[in-house]
Amino acid sequence: MNSLLKKGETSGTPQLSDSIELSSMGHRLTIILFGNSAAVQYQHNNILLGEIQPNIENVAISMTVPSQMKISGHCVSVINLIGLHETALDLDSLTDQLVNENEIIAFIFVVRLGQLTDADKMGLEWLQRVFGDRVLQFVMILFTYESQEESDSIIDDLKKDSTLEQLLKKCGGRFHTCSKKMNNQSEMSDLMNRIENLFTDNKQQSYTSEMYNTALREREDLQNRTSQSDQCRRTEESMENSTRTEKRERLESMQTPHECH
Structure with missing residues (x-):
């Protein structure tokens, strides 16, 4: 494992204190979440996703409209595609609409820490197949955990799992960790800063x-x-x-x- 893989750091990412406040510049952080539905927990205090799990079978209604919110002063639009890659739905019309109506600056790949599944591996392949290889420059892995002990062991977990390490390399070494409940304000604030830093690394270019x-x-x-x-x-x-x-x-x-x- 290289030196990039320090907990919470991302490839080529400046320190949080150096990040540009996009919200103050009039920019909205529009992000897509995708990955394993078992890696998140929907509840009333889930800051990113809320308590209502989208109806995948009614994808045209439940997933095309971004959820608008404010997190630690950041204006955020969240498009929830979690679990969608595990369906057999034809998504061309949906993805075309999402891309044309939103300036997406980050794709957040949600993975359950320590439990990499075949579906997880397929998640990134699905993203590349649908959005092309260039999407990888906008991807960050979000490892979720149930206990703080799991979070503390992330570096060891990455070193032990060569498949996970390869997955991370494809995403430029960018990752962050948070509770699967997504209810920790500090973790969410740090995530927003890292998304801003990713936007800066990409020369403020969106997908x-x-x-x-x-x-x-x-x-x-x-x-x-x-x-x-x-x-x-x-x-x-x-x-x-x-x-x-x-x-x-x-x-x-x-x-x-x-x-x-």
Whole structure:
């Protein structure tokens, strides 16, 4: 593990005291949360998500409208996509709307500390598949915990889990920790500062519709190539089957005794 992985620090991130107060500059922090639904706990004092878990089956209504809030003086818009990557829903219209209507400056990947699952691994793959590889520069992992002891052991956990370490490297070494209840004002304030620092590291650039459209074209091209490849394979298999059938029929015809007249 490199020196970047100090608890709560992010790659290339200045100290909190040096962070730019975006709210005072008229900027709103628009963030997307995605990841494992088991990594969060919805309740009345959950600062980021509140107490009502969105209805994933009614995704068009429950997830396209950002929740507006103020956290330690920061104006924040939260778009909750947690658990969405585990569904079979067609999300193109949803993601297109989100990208075109919001200036998203961070994608927060919520992971349960010490319990990396296959669904967690799929979460980042899903994000890249939908939003393209350039989205990684906007991603920060948020490890949630149930007890303070879990939080204190994060460095050891990262060192022990090579898969988790690779996941973190893909996100530029950026991570933060908080209670899965998300009810600690200090932790949430620190998270907002780190999001601001990420925005600064990205030269105050948000994820753009151009980035999304590029990713969408690449995804469609890949699907077309895959479809064409599958069609070619099926055609070849059909021709091979037809050839085998013809050979078998000729062989059977040659082996059949002819009647004498």
